[in-house]
Amino acid sequence: MRDPLEKTQAGDDTPKRIASAAPHSALKGTAASLVTLATVLGFVLVAYWPALSARALYMDDKFYLGSHVIRHPSWSSVETIFTEVLTPSAVSGYYHPFSLLSLMLNFLEPAASSSLLPFHRTAVILHLLNVALVAVLLRLLFKNWPTACFTALLYGLHPLNADSVLWIAERKTVLSTCFALGSLVGYVSYAQHATRAGHGNWKRYGACLILYAGALLSKPTTLPVVAIFLVLDYWPLNRLNRQTLWEKVPFLVLCGVSAAVAIISQARTANDGFVQFMPLSHVPLVIGYCIGLYLSKVVWPAGLVSDYYLPPTFANAEVFGAVAGAVIVVAAAVLSTRWTRAWLAGSLFFVVAIVPTLGIFRYTSSVAANRSMYLPMVGLLLPINWEMNRLLSAVSGTLNAYRLRALLAGLGATLVVGSTVILRDYESHWSDTLTLLRYYLSQAPHDWKLHTRMGDEWIRLGEYPSAIDEFRAAVHSDPTVTETHLNLGRGLFTAGEYAQAKEALAEALVTGPGDWRGHLLMGMTLDRQKDLEGALAEFQTASRLAPSRGLPHYHIANVLKRQGKRDEATQEYRESLRLEPQFTDARKALDSLNLGR
Secondary structure (H helix, E strand, O other), rough: OOOOOHHHHOOOHHHHHHHHHHHHHHOOOOHHHHHHHHHHHHHHHHHHHHHOOOOOOOHHHHHOOOOOOOOOHHHHHHHHHHHOOOOOOOOOOOOOHHHHHHHHHOOOOOOHHHOHHHHHHHHHHHHHHHHHHHHHHHHHHHHHHHHHHHHHHHHHHHHHHHHHHHOOOHEEEHHHHHHHHHHHHHHHHHHHHHHOOOOOOOHHHHHHHHHHHHHHOHHHHHHOOHHHHHHHOOOOOOOOOOOHHHHHHHHHHHHHHHHHHHHHHHHHHHHHHHOOOOHHHHHHHHHHHHHHHHHHHHHHHOOOOOOOOOOOOOOOOHHHHHHHHHHHHHHHHHHHHOOOOOOHHHHHHHHHHHHHHOOEEEOOOOOOOOHOOOOHHHHHHHHHHHHHHHHHHHHHOOOHHHHHHHHHHHHHHHHHHHHHHHHHHHHHHOOHHHHHHHHHHHOOOOOOHHHHHHHHHHHHHHOHHHHHHHHHHHHHHHOOOHHHHHHHHHHHHHHOOOOHHHHHHHHHHHOOOHHHHHHHHHHHHHOOOOHHHHHHHHHHHEEEEEHOHHHHHHHHHHHHHHOOHHHHHHHHHHHHHHHHHOOOHHHHHHHHHHOOO
C-alpha cells in the first residue's frame, strides 16, 4: 500500500497552500486591525488638534510649571521628587513622582521655557495611547475588534475627558490612566491564559503588578484598580473564587502603602493641600449626588466646568434629581442580573473606580470634577460594547442584520459628530487663560475660586483695578472664607492701596486668625507704611504659625537689617535657607549682607 505522504511529496501541494495561506490571512487580518485602530486614533487626533495650540494656564504656573525642581531637570531634581515621599516640596500635594518626572522631561525641550506645545503634545499622545488601550481591553474581553475600536472612539472623543488632556496639571490623570489601563490589559491577558493553561504565568502577573505600581506613582486615585480586577473576575472573566482572591494580595499591599502615603503627604502640604473627611451622615447623599451628576454629564455633557461643588443645602431639586437618578440606575443594574451580569459589572467598575473622588475623603473643596471620569468611564463602556456585540450576533445571517447595522452606524455617526462638535467648542475656550475663566464664570458666576483666579490673571497682566474688582466679587460670593479676604488684601497691596489692604487683611485675620499668610501679608503692608515694629511682630507670628516656611524668616531678616541688627538678620536669612534651600532671594540677601561687612 502506498504511503499517504508519498502523494504530497510527489506533487500534491494542498497542505503547503493551506499552510502558506494561514499566515497570509493572519497578516491581512492584523493589517486590517491596525488600519482600523489608526483610523480611530486619527479621528481623535483631529478632534484634539486645537489642544496643541492652547495657551490657557489653570493654576499650572503655581503648582507645576512654576516649580523650580520641575523647571530645571537634573539628577538632583529626580532625586528630590522620588525621595521626598511624605513631605513633597517640588509640588504641594500627594506623592506622585512619575507625573512630576513626566513634566520635568518636557523641560528638556528648549521650547518648553516659552511655549506650552511640548506639554500639550505629550498629553495628546498619552490620550491616544489610552484610546488604543481601551480598544485592546475591549477586544480581549469581547473578541470583536471593530466594535472595540468604535467604543474606544467614543471614549476618546467624549467631552468629559477634555480637561484631563487640556489641563497641564492633569498630566497625572492621563499618565496614571495609561498605566492603569495597561495593568488591566495585562490582568485580562494573565487571567485568560491562566484559564486556558490551568495555571498562572508569573511574567504576565509581574508585568501587571509593575504597571499597577506605575499607576499609583502617577496618581493615587488609581488605587481601586485592584478592586476592578475582582469586578472583571466576576464578569466577564467568570473566575471569581478563593484562588483569584489570593492573587490580589501583592496588589492590596501596594494599595495600602500608597493610600497611607497619599493621605500623609497631602496632609503635610499645609494650606496648599488638605484631606477632608465627609461626615458619615452626609455620605449617602453626597455619593448619590456625585454619581447622578457624573452620569448626567456622560449622557449630556453641557455646561462643563472644571469642578463641581455641593449645593448650599441638600433640600433642593438639583440634589434630589441627581440622587433619584443614581438610585434608579443602580436599581436597574441590580435587576438586570436576572438576564445578564454585564450592566451590574459595568456599574461596579464605574463606582469602584470613582470612589476616591466621591467626596468621602477629598483633596479639594469640590466634590466632583470632569477629570475624575477619565478612568471610571471605561467601566460604562463594558456593557455598551457587550450589548452591541450581542445584538450583532443575534441577528447575524438574518434579514434584520443589515437594518441593525445601518441603525447602529447612524447612531454611532451621530454620537461621533455630536461629541466632536461639543469637544471642539469646549476646546475653543482654552485659547488663553482669560477666555477660559470668562467661560467658567459664565457657567458658575458665584464661584469665589473662579473670581480669585480671574483676579490673579488680571494681576499678571498688570490690570490691578480689574483684579481688585474680581477679588471683591469673590468676597461677595462667600465672605466667610478667609481666602477671599486674603486675596483682596493681596490685590490691594499689589496695587499700592495699603490702607485698604490693611482693612481687608484685618477681616482675613478675624475669619482666620491662625492663617500665617494673613499675618505675613499684614506685616508686608505695615512694612510699606513704615511701621517696622508692627511688621516685625506680624512676621514673627507668621513664623510661629508656619514653622516649616522660610518666607517669614526672610521678611524678619529684612526688617532687622533695616534696623541695623545685622547679626540677627544674618541668623534669620540662614534659617530661611535652612527651611527652603532653593530660596534664591534669601541667598542673594545673605551674600549681600556678608559682602557689606
